[in-house]
Amino acid sequence: MARKKDTNKWRYSEAKKVMYADIIAGIIPLDENEMDAAAVYQHCSTDPNFLLSDFHDKKLFPPRLKRLREKI
Numbered sequence: 001m002a003r004k005k006d007t008n009k010w011r012y013s014e015a016k017k018v019m020y021a022d023i024i025a026g027i028i029p030l031d032e033n034e035m036d037a038a039a040v041y042q043h044c045s046t047d048p049n050f051l052l053s054d055f056h057d058k059k060l061f062p063p064r065l066k067r068l069r070e071k072i
Contacts (some may be wrong), residue, residue, distance in 0.1 A: 010055065010060075010064060013049065013055060014049040015044070015047065015049040015050045015055040016064075016068070018044070018047055018049055019040075019044060019065070019068060020068060020072070022043075022044075023068065023069065023072055024072065027043075028040050028043065030069055030072060032066070032069065037061060037062035037065050037066075040061075040065055041058065041061050041062075041065075
C-alpha cells in the first residue's frame, strides 16, 4: 500500500504548487534580481495556502524559493 503524501509538508504542499505555477507563468520571475524573496513573499502572503503550517515563515521562505527557482 502506498504511503499517503502529507500536504502539510512543504514538499507536497499546495503552496509550493501555486508558487511553482506562478514562476512557470511568469508572474514570479525566475531571476532573483528581477524579484527578490521579500517581494515574492509579499506576493504569496495573500494566498491562503501560505497561511498553513510554516509556509509563511520568513526564515524558511527564501531558501525554499531559491531551491524551487533552481529546480525550474
